[in-house]
Amino acid sequence: MNAPTLFGLCAAALVGIGLYGLIVNPRPLRKILAFNLVGTGVFLLFGAIARRGAAVGMDGDPVPQALLITGIVVAFSATALAVALVQRLFDEAGSVTLAPDAPAKAPVEPPDA
Amino acid sequence: MTLALAVDISLALLVLAVAGWIIAVRDTFGAVIGFVAYGLLLALVWVRLAAPDVALTEAAIGGGLTGALLIGAAARLRGTEAAARAEYPGAFTRTLAAVLAVTVAAALAIGVLALPDPAPTLAPAAAAASLATTGVGNPVTAVLLAFRAMDTLLEAIVVLLALLGVWSLAPDRAWGGCPGPRRPVDPDGVLAYLAQLLPPIGIIVGLYIFWIGADLPGGKFQGATILAAMWLLVIWAGLADTPPIGRTWLRVLLVAGPLVFIAIGFAGAITAGAVLAYPEGYAKPLIVAIEIALMPTLVLTLALLVAGAPQRIPPQ
Amino acid sequence: MSLVLDIFTIVAVSAGAFFFLAGTVGLLRFPDTLTRLHALTKADNLGLGLVVMGLLPQAEQPFAVIKLIAIWLFALLAGATVGQLMARAARRERPTP
Numbered sequence: 001m002n003a004p005t006l007f008g009l010c011a012a013a014l015v016g017i018g019l020y021g022l023i024v025n026p027r028p029l030r031k032i033l034a035f036n037l038v039g040t041g042v043f044l045l046f047g048a049i050a051r052r053g054a055a056v057g058m059d060g061d062p063v064p065q066a067l068l069i070t071g072i073v074v075a076f077s078a079t080a081l082a083v084a085l086v087q088r089l090f091d092e093a094g095s096v097t098l099a100p101d102a103p104a105k106a107p108v109e110p111p112d113a
Numbered sequence: 114m115t116l117a118l119a120v121d122i123s124l125a126l127l128v129l130a131v132a133g134w135i136i137a138v139r140d141t142f143g144a145v146i147g148f149v150a151y152g153l154l155l156a157l158v159w160v161r162l163a164a165p166d167v168a169l170t171e172a173a174i175g176g177g178l179t180g181a182l183l184i185g186a187a188a189r190l191r192g193t194e195a196a197a198r199a200e201y202p203g204a205f206t207r208t209l210a211a212v213l214a215v216t217v218a219a220a221l222a223i224g225v226l227a228l229p230d231p232a233p234t235l236a237p238a239a240a241a242a243s244l245a246t247t248g249v250g251n252p253v254t255a256v257l258l259a260f261r262a263m264d265t266l267l268e269a270i271v272v273l274l275a276l277l278g279v280w281s282l283a284p285d286r287a288w289g290g291c292p293g294p295r296r297p298v299d300p301d302g303v304l305a306y307l308a309q310l311l312p313p314i315g316i317i318v319g320l321y322i323f324w325i326g327a328d329l330p331g332g333k334f335q336g337a338t339i340l341a342a343m344w345l346l347v348i349w350a351g352l353a354d355t356p357p358i359g360r361t362w363l364r365v366l367l368v369a370g371p372l373v374f375i376a377i378g379f380a381g382a383i384t385a386g387a388v389l390a391y392p393e394g395y396a397k398p399l400i401v402a403i404e405i406a407l408m409p410t411l412v413l414t415l416a417l418l419v420a421g422a423p424q425r426i427p428p429q
Numbered sequence: 430m431s432l433v434l435d436i437f438t439i440v441a442v443s444a445g446a447f448f449f450l451a452g453t454v455g456l457l458r459f460p461d462t463l464t465r466l467h468a469l470t471k472a473d474n475l476g477l478g479l480v481v482m483g484l485l486p487q488a489e490q491p492f493a494v495i496k497l498i499a500i501w502l503f504a505l506l507a508g509a510t511v512g513q514l515m516a517r518a519a520r521r522e523r524p525t526p
Contacts, residue, residue, distance in 0.1 A: 003121050003161055008225035010125040010158075014132055016218025021136035023210035026200035027193075029141050029186060033148055037132055040155060040175070043167075045221065051162045053234030058252060059163030063235040066256035068167045070268045073334055076174045076182075077275035080418035083186045084279040087421060091284070096193045099200055303513040311506065 008048035014041030028086045028096050032079060039075045043068055121161055128154050141194060145183040152176025165330035166253040169322070173338035174415075181345065182419045250328035257332070258400045262389040266378065269371045269407060272414050276367070280358055283423040289359035291427050292420040298351035308350030315343040323408060333404050337411035344416045355420050357427055363413065370410030374403050434486040441483025448476030462519040470512040477504050 018037030025031060046064050053061030090096050131154060135147040152175040159168035202210075239256050257265045283290070299305055323336030347353045356363050377399055378389040385392040391399050455468025481501040488494045 001118065003118070005225060006118075006121050006125055007158060007162060008228070009222050010128060012218045012221035012225055013129055015221055016214040017129070017132045017136055019217055020210050020214035023213070024202060024207055025136070026202070027141060029183070029190060030136075030144060033135055033144055033183070036148065036179070037135065037151075040151075044155070044158065045225070047159060047162045047164055047167060048225065049228065049232070050164060052228065052232035053236055054163070055234045055236040058236045058240070061234045061236045062239045062252035062256045063261065065164045065167055066253045066261060067264060068164070069170045069253070069257065069332070069334055070264050072167070072170045072174050074268055074271055076179050076415075077272045077418055079179055080182055080421075081275045081278045083182055084282050084422050087186060087189065088282040090190055090193065095196055096190055097196065097200060303510050307506070307510045 004048040004051040007044055007051075011041045011044035011048060014038075014044060017041075026098065028089070028098060029083075031098075032082045032086070035082075036075065036079060039071075043071055043075075046071075124154070124157060124161065128158060142184075142187045142191065145180065145187045148183060149176050149180035152180065166251070166326075166332060166335075169330055169332075169335040170338075173335050173342075177342060178338055178415060178419060181342075185419075185421075251326060251330065251332070253330075254326050254332055258403060259391065259396065262378070266371065266374050266389070269374060269410065272411070272418075273367060273371060276414050276418055279418060279422055283358075287423045287425055289357060290423040290425050291355045291357050292417060292423050293348075293355055294424060295354060296349055296351035302350070304350045305352060308347045308352050312343040312347060315339055315346075319343065323404070326404075327401075333408055333411060337408055338415055340408075340412045341416035341419070344412065345419055348416075348420070354427065355417070358417075358423050366409045366413055368410070370407035373406035377403055438483045438487055441479050445476040445479030445481075445483060448472045448479060452476060462523075463516055466512050466516055466519075470508045474505055474508055477501055 015038050018034045018039075018041055021034030022031055022038065025034060046068055047060075050060045050062075050064035050068070053064070055061070086096055128151065131147055131151045135144045135151060138144050138147065153172060155175060156168045156172035159165070159171055236252075239252050239260055280292075319336045319339035321336075322331040322339060323333055324331075326332030326336065344353075348355055377391075381390040381392070382388045449472065452469050452472025455472060456465050459465045459468055478501055481497050484497055485494055488497060
């Protein structure tokens with residue numbers, strides 16, 4: 001067992017944990033968190049593969065590492081968009097439920113907190 | 114078992130435990146705090162995987178900026194927590210989800226154990242690219258701006274598109290207005306004090322990390338995140354307001370980075386024979402020009418993504 | 430000489446780790462928010478200071494020494510500020526009699 005294999009297995013487990021939370025938890029914010037866990041699991045898998053590609057005096061393959069940086073930034077912007085969508089849903093509907101038959105509530109004023 | 118492996122194993126277990134806690138804990142606010150800790154632990158994992166550039170990005174963006182964004186959202190949505198308790202799926206759905214999750218994880222684990230040996234690597238090609246752009250000593254930066262410049266260009270545009278998406282969620286009455294609520298100033302407040310003390314140092318640190326990225330771990334994304342955090346600190350302390358999104362200077366700066374990148378890219382088609390190729394001997398100055406043009410764009414985009422959709426028209 | 434420095438590093442870093450441990454025990458064992466914050470900020474600031482002090486002789490260039498000290502100062506500043514903010518939030522939510 002070496003470090004890339006260990007963290008590769010850790011990444012596989014993270015994808016599993018995130019996937020379970022994504023399906024089971026009904027709250028949108030928790031789904032965003034779970035989706036981010038799946039994302040970091042994939043990143044970590046990629047990172048483990050990058051570490052295995054160490055060659056020509058480099059400790060890791062720089063190509064996947066550069067793509068990881070790109071990926072982390074894109075994941076952040078997707079998260080920001082998702083959070084803005086949930087916020088807008090809350091401002092419009094007064095609740096953030098994703099259930100199709102949820103009772104409609106009267107709109108409330110957006111909180112200034 | 115070596116000491117290093119023992120450290121790695123405990124780190125992996127800790128990461129898994131925090132991940133499980135993020136999913137399992139009832140309070141969303143607690144889960145978000147867990148996510149910040151998780152981001153910092155992952156940064157340690159990146160160091161152990163010999164990827165210091167990724168570690169910096171993860172700590173700054175994965176832990177810091179995403180954390181700030183989610184903490185704000187969790188605090189605003191706290192009132193909706195109780196209503197969601199009734200929506201948890203039944204035991205059948207949960208079992209099905211668990212089976213699916215375990216299957217996917219097992220398939221990935223088998224994939225990890227069956228990875229080819231010796232591992233395929235693009236390191237020699239990246240080293241060649243690094244060599245071609247003489248003076249860029251950090252191979253990751255060389256990959257980002259020479260070997261895979263197309264990805265970096267598309268990323269800069271994706272981040273900008275995400276910002277447009279966030280802005281387009283503004284209510285009609287607030288279009289063109291300021292993102293986020295106006296923060297009251299607390300003159301004796303410790304936050305206002307910090308927002309006066311920290312930014313001068315933070316700006317130097319951010320620019321240093323940006324500049325050092327050419328040769329050592331660091332770069333524009335990490336540096337831009339620190340600068341964005343300084344701006345957000347000043348905004349949240351109430352010492353400055355977010356700019357109205359209709360301002361011309363803001364829109365010019367937002368598109369300037371990608372435009373310069375595209376212009377240099379297409380100039381490469383004429384002078385060096387390929388889009389996003391750099392003419393012989395000019396690689397380093399052109400890369401520096403792209404980075405300097407992208408920097409303000411990234412700082413503004415990252416900070417405004419956290420600030421959210423426009424909510425109010427500022428008093429004239 | 431390097432043996433003395435190595436021993437100094439080991440002692441200081443171990444002492445720092447001990448203070449981190451004490452702070453964490455305090456965080457888990459103390460009864461309310463304010464005492465927990467107290468345990469966390471005080472013990473961790475000292476612990477990090479000792480870890481940084483222990484690592485100073487191992488730094489290879491003078492610039493690394495400045496960086497290490499800067500990290501400690503930033504952590505002090507952040508810890509003090511966040512501690513105050515959290516204490517305020519706690520008092521707003523549940524005023525002490």
